[in-house]
Structures are given as structure tokens and as C-alpha cells.
């Protein structure tokens with residue numbers, strides 16, 4: 061299962077303000093969970109996020125590979141089956 065196939069995920073900008081090579085980085089967040097430990101003074105948007113972060117500071121090409129559904133995912137069994145189906149569908153299209 062992959063969070064990128066879930067309707068509760070979102071992608072936010074997550075650049076490193078002190079490194080121009082990382083200005084295009086993004087983060088994947090989960091709208092179903094609040095961030096248990098937000099750092100409002102952090103320079104990283106993913107640290108400041110009110111929602112829990114699945115993967116932070118990702119190159120656009122690595123968002124999917126770094127967004128495998130975490131253990132803390134709050135979906136119930138039926139929703140996880142639907143998500144697994146969506147991920148299989150996505151992966152079969154890639155072939």
C-alpha cells in the first residue's frame with residue numbers, strides 16, 4: 061500500500077531554505093492524523109505541518125518510493141483493502 065494512492069494524502073512544498081539545491085523538495089502528509097510533535101520554529105515546512113508527515117524532503121521522483129503506508133495509518137480494514145487495490149492498479153499501469 062502506498063499513501064500516494066490514498067484520498068487523505070496531500071503533497072506540500074518542503075524546501076530547505078538554506079540549500080538552493082533542495083528548493084524543489086516536497087513532503088507527503090496525511091490529513092487523517094495530526095502531527096504529534098510539530099516544531100513551529102523549524103525551518104522545514106514538514107516539521108511545522110499540523111498534519112502527520114509520511115515522508116519529508118522528497119525529490120519529486122522519490123515521493124512514491126518513500127510513501128509506503130506507515131504502521132500508524134488509521135484506516136480501517138475495509139479502507140486498507142481499497143487502498144491496496146488502488147496501489148495494485150497503479151503498479152499494474154506502470155508495467
Ligand code: SF4
Pocket residue numbers: 062063066067068069089090091092093114129130132133134135143
Ligand atoms: S497514513 Fe493512511 S490515511 Fe494517511 S495518507 Fe497514508 S494511507 Fe491514507
